[in-house]
Amino acid sequence: MLDLLRILKDRAVKALHSVETSAELAQWQNTYLGRQDGELTKILRGLKDVPATERKTIGQRANEIKNELEEQAELRKKTIEERELISALIAERIDVTLPARTLNSGYMHPISQTIYEICGIFQKLGFHIIEGPEVETDYYNFQALNIPQDHPARDMQDTFWVEPGQILLRTQTSPNQIRIMEQTKPPVRAVVPGKVYRNEATDATHEAMFHQIEGLAVDSSTTMRDLRGALEAFARELFGPHTKTRFRPSYFPFTEPSAEVDVTCNVCGGKGCRVCKFSGWVEIGGSGMVHPQVLRNVQYDPAIYRGYAFGVGVERIAMMRYGINEIRLFSQNDLRFLRQF
Ligand code: FA5
Secondary structure: OOOHHHHHHHHHHHHHHOOOOOHHHHHHHHHOOOOOOOHHHHHHHHHHHHHHHHHHOOOOOOOHHHHHHHHHHHHHHHHHHHHHHHHHHHHHOOOOOOOOOOOOOOOOHHHHHHHHEEEEEEEEOEEEEOOOOEEEEHHHHHHHHHHOOOOOOHHHHOOOOOOOEEEEEEEOHHHHHHHHHHHOOOEEEEEEEEEEOOOOOOOOOEEEEEEEEEEEEEEOOOOOHHHHHHHHHHHHHHHHHOOOOOEEEEOOOOOOEEEEEEEEEEOOOOOOOOOOOOOOEEEHHHHHHHHEEHHHHHOOOOOOOEEEEEEEEEHHHHHHHOOOOOHHHOOOOOHHHHHOO
């Protein structure tokens, strides 16, 4: 019986040397030390047939072998666990030197960028920034601006009607002249950026929806010279110090006198190119002295107050700044175009 125990111990130790994984170790423990069918248990079960004189010695030896095997198994377990931890660490290693995934965050549309810049310049010149409704009444968009029903000037701005003759999508930011003056006493100095809508066919320089920035200044001593000074300062700040400004006589029912505002083409420096249609000048908006009738419509006394107003087209300005000759690109949502700004 003692021989049997020695042979078993040698076999178990040898087998333990070739155990490589935790699963194999569990299997080994089951085979040699398992409570039900373990080889050592089986031998110990046979103790009852051994003569009583030998039973004690064999029992002691069997326990010693059991303890030795358990000790060795414990050592083996530690080695295997260390090895398995190292392999897991290697397999799950995170490469902290990999470049991070960049976040695809959006940014401001070139038209919004241009609006922010223009409004920023007028803010420095002492203007407030105000917003007004895109859905307007016929009164604010036309009548209060000295354009009665059936006035031929209505043909200049083809209208999208919400309720024919009453409610419309504003064709210009000028109704805000009326809204501001109704709510404020002079002196007034404000700019109003926003979308406007015209029911007209689109082409490379005309859109049915575009943006304007309205300007209004009213005081007791405001003159046409102030209008020129403000717009010249604005143009130099936006397009550069060499920019020249030109005022061409024009007609708007709500200003008298009225003038179109041109600036030297920023793309060719005034020499002539496709953007300025080889004239050297680009029209950026309309302007003039607020018509006395408009002042009367908001209960301002034209004998005391005088004002100037202007309205510039944001898309046309952005086109010149960025050298773009197709206005529709701004609203087509083509990322290849938008990512350039
Ligand atoms: C007006 O809309 C007047 N309200 C401007 C004004 C304000 C005059 C205050 C006097 C006092 P006009 O229709 O010309 O004017 O438009 C002004 C600017 O808007 C134009 O110079 C142009 O830059 C731009 N614009 C006009 N129509 C279009 C269009 N279909 N697409 C893109 N831009 C346009």
